[in-house]
Amino acid sequence: MARKLPEVDVVLVGFGWTASIIAQELTEAGANVLALERGEWRDTVPDFSVTHIQDELRYAVRKEIFEQTRRETMTFRNKSDQLALPMRELGSFLPASGVGGAGVHWNGQNWRFLPTDFMLRSHNEQHYGKKAIPDDMTIQDWGVTYEQLEPYYDKFEYLCGISGKAGNLGGKIQAGGNPFEGPRRREYPLPPLKRCAATVLFDKAAREVGFHPFPAPAANTSKPYRNTLGVQMGQCTYCGYCEWFGCANYSKASPQTTILPVLLKKDNFSFRTHSSVIRILTDSDGKRATGVVYVDQNDREYIQPAQMVVLCAFAHHNVHLLLVSKIGVPYDPQAGTGVVGRNYAYQVSSSVNVTCKERLNPFMGAGALGQVVDDFNGDNFDHTGKGFLGGGYIALWNTGGRPILQEYLPKGTPKWGAGWKKALHEDYLYSTHMQCHGGVMSYRDNYLDLDPTYKDNYGNPLLRLTFDFHGNEKAMSKFLTDRATEIANAIPNRGINAKPREGDYSIVPYQTTHNTGGAAMGTDPRTSFVNPYLQSWDVPNLWVMGSTVFPQNAGYNPTGTVGALAFWAADAMKRYIRNPQPLVQT
């Protein structure tokens, strides 16, 4: 029997980036806010201290910092006529668990999407004709524009202390930045990070072949920084342990290093860890959320009533909660109707290893220390005759040269034995790799629903993922990989090993943790679960955050857009609290 707790104004499901932003904004507006986090409490001290966090085996290989599949996973299949089977081991993507969410373990590669990304369908129809978009490609406009989001991108960047160089200030292209980006109101808060040997080589080679490289925008601080909430961050030391690790040095933006020191002091904010939300409750006609049910680590069940419910968990977890709570119309791929589970998308990544003639010392790095070519992202180039839409960036990220997982050896190297040992000896200090990071369109047959067989720890059906790459993504990925190979060939090298993404999507090798969709935002309730303010069409006091609302995926890492959308939605929530009505009338 569940215990019923006293009501709060706002309950947040999860306590990562979006929950921290919403909590900070709404507590400032006077609301009483509670965050429920399924994982544990963790902070820079003692959890990410230098004496133990730089442990590749523990965190990156054994994945201690992530969700454990025993507690929560999903089933997977490529096609809907296949039997879905559980993702027993984490691989392709790594959902977080614990306070700070993925904000603790990300690299800090912080991007804005392109203005055209937000108008994907209308822009492409206008430029390439309606026929350029295949019938089964269910892409749509976001219902929010880059111009509307720009102030919120800026707000997130100044919260995080992003290091970078603007490429477009108010419409004026700036030397040294990304000439393809949308106009920004001001420079980045911090200058770019120092460059390492590999990024210098990449920059020179990319220029030689006619591309436009620039330093990646990084949520790793190039200098000490006091953020917009007055929280002090330290200067990055290039230790090379960002990705899949917590930062020991207060240098990587995370909820812990940017918001929590302020938020946790507030009397009108609280959080509970080890609290897994298993249901969203609604009133009898299903038009109003009344709170959530959660379970603690001793399997005790609680009802937490709330005036507003905000889903801030990892992308597919939000969708799972909606489905098991029977909120919204589940997506039906046959009929093409319904919205919950619709338009799941991902990213398509490939790489090119380069063994250089110059010593690189790859272990000196940072998660977002990279040099990037954005010439082939989105619609930054003419797609006429290319046979695909969309694109991605090509980057040389020097995240840290950690020896177990970063084995970038030349083509033909034996996998074991004396030959492998010799190659590792000769090439480790000289090898690097480029990443092609492509967007994925949404399609009628890529979706999320509930599995009929497998159950989670709480007896709920697992989420079922049906996903495969389509011809558009395969052609685009090949195009990007070929461009990256051109750059690699211009670097003085002893060997190149291009690794295109081929065949069906596999859940096994790590690709990206940029899962999107399933409760898309948009202007039409028939094709979106939330309106352009991330408010549910059906249940106006229920809101969905994160990449769950992306109608399709862009060719960039999602966190910058996730952060901007959270600030954007928080402003709308403040209006809603004053006048609790749907912000868009149907």
Add this chain to the structure above:
Amino acid sequence: MEQRENIGLDRSCATERCDSPSRRTFLLGSAIFISSSLLLGGCGGGNSTREPVALRFLESDERNFIRAAIDRLIPKDGLGPGAVDAGVDVFIDSQLAGPFGQAAGIYMSGPFRLGAKEQGYQLPFTPAQVYRLGIRRVDEHCRKTLGNVFAQLKPDQQDSILHELEDGKIDLGEIPSPNFFNLLLQNTKEGFLADPIYGGNREFAGWKLIGYPGPRYNYTDHIEQYGKPYDAPFVSLGGEQPVTCRLSDSPTGRFRGPGCEYAQMPAKVHYDALTTTTGKVWPAGNL
């Protein structure tokens, strides 16, 4: 699931026959650093001068298999020590005895069905069970076809067997041979290249081979010195002396038992589910 019962997984305690009870308790505690003078040293055997380390999971014949196999996967040669001298057998034994070997955080609910390769691992076996069953089957195969267990074969015979395992050419019954081979290879490379606190990478054998200096914290003054060697002494999370300490349990000591309760790490701030960081008990604590 019948197979699982036949594999005899609960013998890990029995394998610690060299341990006194008090020392065993000490070993099994999680996240405790123990001086190398007490514990480290390798398993002995071969031409190594290391003192034997008590086995925690492997039986002695299994240990012999592992030592022979890892000696082929990463051999000792002119470039330096191989996996045996680096203590990779100690590493694998300790990993199999801990949460990794027991698949502690892994979804192991049935039904178990084989699927497409894109769907990933679907066997009902933990890593420890894959080793136990795999080693037994490979030795049976070697005895039948070559007249001796794997560890007693000549190096070129061992290489052939390993290649056949890698290519799926040996029938290991319930376990496809590439599953067994890839797990062994993955753990061997891990043990060679992980921080020495886990028992492998002894005296920085792996890191010295490739030139990785260890978890140095600050490269601010070095990162722009392009092309220059970085020559600070090797360092481990345990310190600058080669292998000064080790975590007694495997890295994911966090989850235990079927319900995934959290085992508390020492020195870790614990927050009860109903307590906030500001110390307030709110609001259910009043109930």
